[in-house]
Amino acid sequence: MAKHSIVIVDDHAMFRAGVRAELGDAVEVLAEAADVDQAVAAVIAGQPEVVLLDVHLPGGGGAEVIRRTTGKAVDTKFLALSVSDAAEDVIGTIRSGARGYVTKTITGAELIDAIDRVAAGDAVFSPRLAGFVLDAFAGTIEVAAVDEDLDRLTEREREVMRLIARGYSYKEVAGELFISIKTVETHMGSVLRKLQLSSRHELTRWASERRLL
Known part of the structure; x- marks a missing residue:
């Protein structure tokens, strides 16, 4: 074959x-x-x-x-x-x-x-x-266009955001995405700043409301 x-x-x-x-x-x-x-x-x-x-x-x-x-x-x-x-x-x-x-x-x-x-x-x-x-x-769910908040994030920031929102540790995110822990921390800080959130808990709730998890 x-x-x-x-x-x-x-x-x-x-x-x-x-x-x-x-x-x-x-x-x-x-x-x-x-x-x-x-x-x-x-x-x-x-x-x-x-x-x-x-x-x-x-x-x-x-x-x-x-x-x-x-x-x-x-x-x-x-x-x-x-x-x-x-x-x-x-x-x-x-x-x-x-x-x-x-x-x-x-x-x-x-x-x-x-x-x-x-x-x-x-x-x-x-x-x-x-x-x-x-x-x-x-047609049982509505697939919404990416909202303005999500559109502010880069592709890599979106990946980090989703994993963190699901409860991954920084070390686990680094391993999953083949980047350093420091890079994860940098992306996470940027995500929270752009979305005007202050914690992982708020991020998880934000992502859940948008059905991103």
Whole structure:
């Protein structure tokens, strides 16, 4: 059986290396990309069967990669692989044209299975995320546009904000996002300042009210 050809898109080199190691020789990795421009070029040049696509990327995000390659990589399917499991990210990415969405807690064997299924035309979601998509497309929840408060945050600040709001320690956030604890502290201070909040407790309540957890 021929191996599926893929491109890995993520702005963290260590994470890309980890994905390569987990997948081993089960797939053919044509290229890696760290931002939107690199991803678009790699997808158009390589015409991979599947793109493992992070949602938050420098240059516009995963949805921008899908938009810019539509019609230029006609047989390529996109599988979002992201730390974020927020409803707005999941639904927005699927609406952009991705065939699936899994979180970075997935195991190597599960990721290989997800690639196989997406390549075959199936839609693949981590269990918790499937409910978001079904509810959204059934019209039972309203998917609001990003409000002005959230729009003030950078992509990285949003990632830090969501993890902290869920109760992660600074050390755990640093490990999850492959950044230093000091960088986490800097982002957290910026988040609280921009949102005019004073504590983690207030941040959790703020994020919960916006269904970002």
